[in-house]
Amino acid sequence: MSARLLRVLAGALVLGSAVHAAGHAAPTARLTGVATKTEGAGTTVVIETSEPVAYVAAQPDPLTLLVDLRDVSPAGVRPDRPSGAVADVRIEPETGEDGTAVARVRMLLSRPLTPVVRSRRNAVVVEFGAGAAGGERASAVPAAEPAAPPRPSPGSALTRVETAAVPDGTRVTFTGPGSWRAGTIESARDLPPRLVVDFPDLRSTLPAVTPVGLGPVDRIRVGVNRVDPLVTRAVIDLTCPVTHRVEPLENGVAIVLSQAAPARPRTPETASEPRLDPAPGPAGGAPPPGPVPVVVAAAASQAAPGPASPVPDVSGAEARPARQPAAGQAVLAQKPAAPAAPEGEKQYTGHLVTFDFFQADLRSVLRTFSEISGLNIVIDPNVPAAMVDVSLKEVPWDQALEVILRSHQLGYVLENNVVRIAPLKVLAQEETERQKLAEAQSMSGQLKVLTKTLSYAKAAVVAKLLKDTRVISNRGTAIVDDRTNTLIINDLPEALAQCEDLITKLDRSEPQVEIEARIVQTTTTAARAIGVQWGVNGRMASALANTAPVTFPAQSSVSGRTASQQGNATLGESSFTPTAVHLPATGATSALGISMGSLTGSFNLDVALSALEEKGQGKILSQPRVMMQNNFEAEMTQGVQIPIQTSANNTVTVTFKDAALTLKVRPQITASDTVMMSISLENASPDYSRSVNGIPPIDTQRAITQVLVNDNETMVIGGIMKSEETSMRDGVPGLSRIPLLRWLFRRDSMSADQRELLIFITPRIRR
Numbered sequence: 061m062s063a064r065l066l067r068v069l070a071g072a073l074v075l076g077s078a079v080h081a082a083g084h085a086a087p088t089a090r091l092t093g094v095a096t097k098t099e100g101a102g103t104t105v106v107i108e109t110s111e112p113v114a115y116v117a118a119q120p121d122p123l124t125l126l127v128d129l130r131d132v133s134p135a136g137v138r139p140d141r142p143s144g145a146v147a148d149v150r151i152e153p154e155t156g157e158d159g160t161a162v163a164r165v166r167m168l169l170s171r172p173l174t175p176v177v178r179s180r181r182n183a184v185v186v187e188f189g190a191g192a193a194g195g196e197r198a199s200a201v202p203a204a205e206p207a208a209p210p211r212p213s214p215g216s217a218l219t220r221v222e223t224a225a226v227p228d229g230t231r232v233t234f235t236g237p238g239s240w241r242a243g244t245i246e247s248a249r250d251l252p253p254r255l256v257v258d259f260p261d262l263r264s265t266l267p268a269v270t271p272v273g274l275g276p277v278d279r280i281r282v283g284v285n286r287v288d289p290l291v292t293r294a295v296i297d298l299t300c301p302v303t304h305r306v307e308p309l310e311n312g313v314a315i316v317l318s319q320a321a322p323a324r325p326r327t328p329e330t331a332s333e334p335r336l337d338p339a340p341g342p343a344g345g346a347p348p349p350g351p352v353p354v355v356v357a358a359a360a361s362q363a364a365p366g367p368a369s370p371v372p373d374v375s376g377a378e379a380r381p382a383r384q385p386a387a388g389q390a391v392l393a394q395k396p397a398a399p400a401a402p403e404g405e406k407q408y409t410g411h412l413v414t415f416d417f418f419q420a421d422l423r424s425v426l427r428t429f430s431e432i433s434g435l436n437i438v439i440d441p442n443v444p445a446a447m448v449d450v451s452l453k454e455v456p457w458d459q460a461l462e463v464i465l466r467s468h469q470l471g472y473v474l475e476n477n478v479v480r481i482a483p484l485k486v487l488a489q490e491e492t493e494r495q496k497l498a499e500a501q502s503m504s505g506q507l508k509v510l511t512k513t514l515s516y517a518k519a520a521v522v523a524k525l526l527k528d529t530r531v532i533s534n535r536g537t538a539i540v541d542d543r544t545n546t547l548i549i550n551d552l553p554e555a556l557a558q559c560e561d562l563i564t565k566l567d568r569s570e571p572q573v574e575i576e577a578r579i580v581q582t583t584t585t586a587a588r589a590i591g592v593q594w595g596v597n598g599r600m601a602s603a604l605a606n607t608a609p610v611t612f613p614a615q616s617s618v619s620g621r622t623a624s625q626q627g628n629a630t631l632g633e634s635s636f637t638p639t640a641v642h643l644p645a646t647g648a649t650s651a652l653g654i655s656m657g658s659l660t661g662s663f664n665l666d667v668a669l670s671a672l673e674e675k676g677q678g679k680i681l682s683q684p685r686v687m688m689q690n691n692f693e694a695e696m697t698q699g700v701q702i703p704i705q706t707s708a709n710n711t712v713t714v715t716f717k718d719a720a721l722t723l724k725v726r727p728q729i730t731a732s733d734t735v736m737m738s739i740s741l742e743n744a745s746p747d748y749s750r751s752v753n754g755i756p757p758i759d760t761q762r763a764i765t766q767v768l769v770n771d772n773e774t775m776v777i778g779g780i781m782k783s784e785e786t787s788m789r790d791g792v793p794g795l796s797r798i799p800l801l802r803w804l805f806r807r808d809s810m811s812a813d814q815r816e817l818l819i820f821i822t823p824r825i826r827r
Contacts, residue, residue: 087133087161089113094137094151094165098144102189105146107165109182112418117186122172127184130156132163145170145188179416212240218264218282218292218312223274228318230275232296234259235312242313243291245306255296255304255315264292268476276302276319408456415452415460422446422468426481432457440482443470503535503552510549510556517567519547525566531558570690571827573727573735576683578820579743579761583678589809591648594641595666596620597657604660643790643807645670672809682743684723687826693726693738702746704755719744719758727823733771735823740764741778743817761817771825780817786810 090110097104107127114130139149148168156162167186176187216238224231234242234257243260247253266282273279278297285291300319307314413432417425423439425448430437446468452460465471471484482490514522523538526549532538536551549559599617600606607614620640644651648670657664688694699720706713724740741763746756763778791797791806798805 087131089129089132090135091129091132091137091151091163094139094149096140096142096144096146096149102187103144103146104188105149105165105167105186107184107186109184112179112182112416114417114420115179115184117175117177117184119175123169125167125169125175125186127165127167127177127186128154129163129165129184131160133161134163139165142167145173212238212262216240216262218259218262218266218294221266221270221280221282221294223272223277223280225275226316228316229302230277230317231314232277232280232317233309233312233314234294235309236262237311239311241308242306245304245313245315247301247304253298253301255298255302255317257294257296257313257315259292259294261290262292263290266294276300276317408459410456410458410460412454413452413457413460414454415450417448417450420448422448422464425464429457429461433461436478438478438480440480440486442483442486443481444468444483503533505552505554507535507550508553508556510551510560511546512549512560512563512567513544513546514563514567516569519545522563522566523547526559526562529562531555531562571729571825572687572689573729574685574687574824574826575694575723575725575727575737576685576822576824577723577741578822579680579682579684579721579741580816580818580820581680581682581743581761582816583676584814585674585676585812587672587674587809587811589645589648589672589807591643591645591670591807592641592804593639593644593666593668593670594620594804595639595664595668597664599662601662604662606660606662641792641805643792643805644668645672645807646809648672649674682721684721686723686725688725688727690727690729693724695722695724697722699744700746702756702758717758719746729825730768733825734768735771735825736766736768737821737823738766739777739821741819763819767821769821769823771823774820774822776818777821778817778819780815782815784813786812 088111091107092110093106093108095106095108097106107129109129109132113132116128116130118126118128120126134151134153137151139151142149146167147170150166150168152164152166154162154164169188173188178185178187217236218234219236220234222233222235224233240259240262243258245255245257247255264282264284268282270280270282271278276298278299281295281297283293283295285293296315296317298317302317302319305316305318307316410433422445423443426437426439426443429435448464450460450464450467452463461472465481469484470481471487473480473482473487519540520542523540526532526538532549533552533555536549536555539548539550540546541548547563549556551559597617597619599615600608600613601615601617608616649672651668651670653666653668655664655666682698684696684698686694686696697718697720699718699722701716702719704715704717706715721744722740722742726738728736730736742760743762744758744760747759748756750757761780765777767775767777769775788809789806791802795805796802
């Protein structure tokens with residue numbers, strides 16, 4: 061039995077070894093060399109690998125720099141001899157949290173320096189001194205480690221923060237029960253200006269954000285790192301750079317802030333979404349355990365525009381510890397936030413980062429964002445296993461997160477400083493269920509009755525509006541009593557409150573508008589005419605003793621009269637022949653006639669001159685006026701109806717046609733006390749001078765328009781002018797062209813007719 065048990069245990073050990081070997085494959089890349097080169101004041105360390113790899117650079121203390129290469133085997137590589145700022149270089153094989161092989165390059169520095177780390181194909185380049193952005197520290201001697209503050213007494217807590225103006229600036233006081241001190245107090249090295257205060261091993265009961273607005277202090281934010289070690293961090297957001305002075309208290313600390321430079325407007329970054337500093341690190345200013353991402357100073361570049369991300373910018377005075385990146389290459393270079401995008405485009409406020417992932421696990425990449433941003437990220441179990449291939453250079457981290465999520469059909473929900481990442485379908489389903497739950501909760505109340513008697517609005521119209529706008533819930537009903545104009549609503553209390561508020565806004569008196577229209581029609585006429593008539597009568601006859609000396613023609617006569625009777629009246633002779641020249645002035649009001657003849661009546665001559673000149677002026681003024689309520693149409697008509705008789709199939713039918721002055725107007729009072737009017741104005745009158753079968757035509761002037769007029773202001777909305785001139789000349793052919801005498805054989809006439817119509821409108825608001 062014991063032998064059988066040993067065989068089973070041996071098999072399990074072999075199987076476990078095989079599973080462990082399968083779970084942790086051999087490194088895919090090799091470390092090929094570490095070279096150090098010094099030129100002038102700068103020192104460069106080049107770490108070469110057989111292929112591009114992921115790395116994390118961290119500086120746990122000012123004299124140590126760690127570069128961890130993921131999935132890389134050291135393979136017995138020895139570094140070159142150190143020089144310049146690098147005192148020593150060591151290669152240490154390590155194992156990551158997931159069991160992946162890590163090659164760690166540890167560099168010991170001869171003096172405190174801030175390095176610049178960048179990738180170049182199959183190499184990681186680390187620059188110190190002249191080439192580094194941070195530059196050399198002021199002192200070449202390592203600074204002494206700060207003394208750790210005393211641990212707070214049991215029961216200590218940060219419970220109160222106060223701000224007050226003092227003669228030399230603004231005083232911020234943190235107090236609470238127990239005996240404790242602040243661990244570190246330092247100004248943030250990037251924008252916006254802020255002061256970061258850490259309280260190690262101290263709990264807090266203060267709210268997350270305390271608005272201040274006093275002096276240079278904008279607000280105070282407090283966060284607690286509840287994991288080991290316990291640290292409370294207070295961030296004092298400032299409107300301008302300041303200098304500070306610390307005054308220890310028995311149960312707290314006071315910080316006096318003095319303005320160091322003239323106040324400047326807050327940048328677009330500070331005026332946007334509130335910024336949250338990451339969870340604080342360990343107390344006492346000591347470096348946190350594990351590698352810390354290196355902050356590389358460089359100029360900010362323009363970020364790609366896009367819609368604003370709801371994920372807040374979580375940039376603080378210190379960065380949180382970073383874990384190992386996923387497989388592939390990930391270069392994380394934190395830089396100042398990008399400039400604001402143009403107005404109307406999406407703005408991102410995160411620090412600029414550079415990513416280069418190749419076949420990296422999606423979940424590991426998303427966890428990397430937690431280290432960069434300081435947010436608490438929760439990945440939904442429904443997020444599928446996928447690989448990430450992305451290369452981004454100097455883009456805001458929140459934009460990079462959105463791009464990666466969009467490419468995998470993922471979304472996120474932000475709750476305070478916790479970001480939950482899940483597939484879009486899952487988030488949509490949750491939102492639907494949340495809406496159903498909210499709707500069910502809102503519908504689970506007891507119905508109540510609201511009775512409202514309306515004074516100005518129609519109850520039926522208001523009831524329809526309440527239903528159309530969905531103010532009444534699905535369980536509610538609205539009944540109208542037309543006799544009393546009362547609205548009866550049976551609904552939930554929340555819906556009744558909304559209905560009552562809307563009814564109060566709708567049931568109110570409206571101002572009235574008085575519309576006055578003036579129609580002015582003027583007529584001017586002129587006519588002038590002059591005419592002539594000639595009559596002649598001559599005879600040769602034996603009775604008159606004036607026969608011709610020849611036999612034929614012994615007698616003859618020529619006649620053409622002007623008067624009704626022409627000739628010698630004393631002899632009793634007359635003639636009724638037509639007038640020789642008959643060109644009288646039409647409708648002449650004056651005339652002059654001359655008649656001459658011989659005693660025997662053998663020759664008679666008649667002349668008649670007629671002339672006409674007339675002028676006329678007419679003016680017709682129509683002034684309709686009507687009063688109406690706002691947004692209601694009014695109509696006013698004045699005139700006659702003309703009967704028109706028609707006969708068909710032995711049936712006589714009489715219809716009536718309006719010939720009247722009609723005014724239709726609908727006013728609308730605007731918020732600026734102007735009146736917008738839709739106007740239809742018609743002026744129709746019968747013209748009996750041109751009647752046909754006793755039925756006169758209708759002379760019509762009409763104007764249909766929409767205008768905007770100030771209160772009590774007159775506007776001309778239409779005008780018609782008609783001018784007609786006529787000139788005529790009649791004459792005797794040939795004779796009317798004889799110089800000097802042509803006026804005796806022609807008739808001249810001239811007429812002019814001018815008509816003008818103007819329409820004026822004047823609104824007056826009557827409240």
